[in-house]
Amino acid sequence: MNRVWLRWGMLLTMVTGAWAADPVAPGRRGMVATVQPVATQAGLDALKAGGNAVDAAIACALTLGVVDGHNSGLGGGAFMTLRLADGSLWALDGRETAPAAARTDLYLTNGTPDPRRSQDGALAVGVPGELALLAYASTNFGRLPMSRLLEAAARVASNGFALDRHYASRLDATRQELAAFPATRAIFLKPNGTPWQAGDRLVQTDLAASYRALAGTGPEWFYRGPFAQRTDAWMKANGGVLSAADFARYTVRVLDPVQGTYRGWEIVSFPPPSSGGVHVIEILNILENFDLRALGDRSPEFVHLVTEAMKRAFADRAHWLGDPDFAPVPMGLISKAYGQELARQIRRDRATGVSGSGVPPRATNEVFAGDISRHTTHFSTADAEGNWVACTASLNTSFGSKVVIPGTGILLNNHMDDFSIQPGIPNAFGLVGAAANAIAPGKRPLSSMSPTLLLRNGRPVLSVGAAGGPTIISQTLLAILRTVDFGQPPGDALRGPRFHHQWRPDELHVEAALGDTVIAALRALGHTVVVEPSLGAAQAVGIEAGALVGAADPRGEGSAAGW
Numbered sequence: 333m334n335r336v337w338l339r340w341g342m343l344l345t346m347v348t349g350a351w352a353a354d355p356v357a358p359g360r361r362g363m364v365a366t367v368q369p370v371a372t373q374a375g376l377d378a379l380k381a382g383g384n385a386v387d388a389a390i391a392c393a394l395t396l397g398v399v400d401g402h403n404s405g406l407g408g409g410a411f412m413t414l415r416l417a418d419g420s421l422w423a424l425d426g427r428e429t430a431p432a433a434a435r436t437d438l439y440l441t442n443g444t445p446d447p448r449r450s451q452d453g454a455l456a457v458g459v460p461g462e463l464a465l466l467a468y469a470s471t472n473f474g475r476l477p478m479s480r481l482l483e484a485a486a487r488v489a490s491n492g493f494a495l496d497r498h499y500a501s502r503l504d505a506t507r508q509e510l511a512a513f514p515a516t517r518a519i520f521l522k523p524n525g526t527p528w529q530a531g532d533r534l535v536q537t538d539l540a541a542s543y544r545a546l547a548g549t550g551p552e553w554f555y556r557g558p559f560a561q562r563t564d565a566w567m568k569a570n571g572g573v574l575s576a577a578d579f580a581r582y583t584v585r586v587l588d589p590v591q592g593t594y595r596g597w598e599i600v601s602f603p604p605p606s607s608g609g610v611h612v613i614e615i616l617n618i619l620e621n622f623d624l625r626a627l628g629d630r631s632p633e634f635v636h637l638v639t640e641a642m643k644r645a646f647a648d649r650a651h652w653l654g655d656p657d658f659a660p661v662p663m664g665l666i667s668k669a670y671g672q673e674l675a676r677q678i679r680r681d682r683a684t685g686v687s688g689s690g691v692p693p694r695a696t697n698e699v700f701a702g703d704i705s706r707h708t709t710h711f712s713t714a715d716a717e718g719n720w721v722a723c724t725a726s727l728n729t730s731f732g733s734k735v736v737i738p739g740t741g742i743l744l745n746n747h748m749d750d751f752s753i754q755p756g757i758p759n760a761f762g763l764v765g766a767a768a769n770a771i772a773p774g775k776r777p778l779s780s781m782s783p784t785l786l787l788r789n790g791r792p793v794l795s796v797g798a799a800g801g802p803t804i805i806s807q808t809l810l811a812i813l814r815t816v817d818f819g820q821p822p823g824d825a826l827r828g829p830r831f832h833h834q835w836r837p838d839e840l841h842v843e844a845a846l847g848d849t850v851i852a853a854l855r856a857l858g859h860t861v862v863v864e865p866s867l868g869a870a871q872a873v874g875i876e877a878g879a880l881v882g883a884a885d886p887r888g889e890g891s892a893a894g895w
């Protein structure tokens with residue numbers, strides 16, 4: 333089985349050597365937290381220029397596409413959860429769509445699935461949605477012209493920036509795949525074919541020109557103009573099926589966030605085609621039936637109960653979840669009654685086998701609505717007016733499909749791999765799926781991205797999300813548990829040891845920081861424990877002592893900044 337998400341987590345620790353000092357920052361007027369200091373600064377600059385939290389998030393996204401381009405960018409997709417100063421809640425879906433020519437057998441050769449074709453090259457690419465999302469957010473909720481934010485990011489691309497150790501390690505790990513595509517190789521590898529090193533300056537002239545073209549002519553350049561046409565031509569010449577017509581059809585979807593409560597706190601998260609919000613709420617509904625606070629957040633009992641809840645939610649994910657425009661996703665998954673039913677199956681004295689998904693109440697007739705009108709990166713912003721943003725963006729695995737359309741500098745995603753290419757065949761994250769997440773023309777692949785807001789008495793207190801495939805759900809969940817049950821401020825909530833169980837494979841992945849005694853106790857309860865140096869990368873903005881506070885994951889090289 334391919335274990336990209338595990339290698340990714342381990343690599344992060346190997347390259348950093350040790351966790352960075354807490355990158356936590358306070359502020360009263362605005363706050364930004366991202367995985368990359370240049371992107372954090374771009375968000376802060378937008379705030380200081382009179383922008384709101386939405387402008388700051390757009391600035392972060394555009395700049396991350398330059399300085400963290402192996403994770404996200406204009407060639408990928410994103411989800412954004414917003415709580416605006418007027419109290420309104422929004423979920424903007426910029427997830428990729430499958431090309432019109434995509435069929436369920438797209439990755440089968442003589443009936444046998446070939447996951448390499450859904451992960452690298454022309455067929456791996458879905459229609460990118462991040463730009464449409466950012467343009468929608470800017471037009472409807474922002475204050476600064478998006479052209480100004482594009483120009484600022486273009487300057488970073490044309491001036492270049494120093495690669496950090498994490499970026500350099502991703503280049504090294506994917507050098508062979510990158511070398512297969514001439515336009516990609518020309519940017520990310522040196523003329524002698526070796527990858528750029530930490531400290532080298534990466535200049536992206538074509539990407540800067542693309543950003544400037546967008547600043548001049550708007551998203552039409554991308555969806556109906558030169559970029560769509562060049563992509564169409566490249567795909568035709570390289571065995572792809574993505575067409576200019578697919579680009580022209582793309583629209584951002586404006587959805588109702590999925591909402592729940594946990595011990596009276598309000599959860600606002602991302603609905604299908606993300607599985608994130610549904611399963612964060614489903615797991616919280618199960619855990620509400622246990623007194624976690626009494627157990628302590630590093631006890632084997634705590635890890636055991638949360639793991640048992642994760643297993644059941646991920647079994648449901650594999651069966652029920654998909655794009656709601658194509659497959660009915662039962663709302664009963666997030667009902668309190670279903671949470672209680674699943675909680676009753678959990679035994680405190682041993683790990684239990686979970687053979688498959690449950691049957692949530694009213695499974696067939698109350699479903700999530702579709703449109704109502706990693707690898708991956710998460711960033712959070714907030715401002716003093718009460719605008720709060722949680723945004724997770726992704727090309728999928730590192731450098732996505734590895735395809736750069738010549739002359740544009742834009743890397744394209746490989747999010748087609750997030751479909752279930754055949755029932756029971758694991759994707760790059762080891763996730764299995766069913767008919768609900770089968771490929772269909774125009775459909776959006778299931779995601780784990782979970783940009784989430786936590787509110788108390790209607791007021792936002794935490795914006796959080798993560799990168800790292802399915803571990804996104806676990807990381808987001810643990811940050812919420814540590815906030816609500818253990819009263820931890822955002823920096824501590826992200827620092828605490830992480831663990832993850834996704835039902836299949838039946839393995840509990842834990843960070844070594846949990847300690848040998850706890851790990852031995854979990855094994856004694858019957859869990860198959862796999863110990864990892866570190867898991868994932870989460871960012872958060874919250875409230876501490878009445879002021880805003882930002883926190884970047886101490887496992888990475890990100891930063892928070894406020895003013």
Ligand code: GLY
Nearest residue numbers: 706728779780781
């Ligand atoms: N690219 C990972 C996800 O969307 O879940």
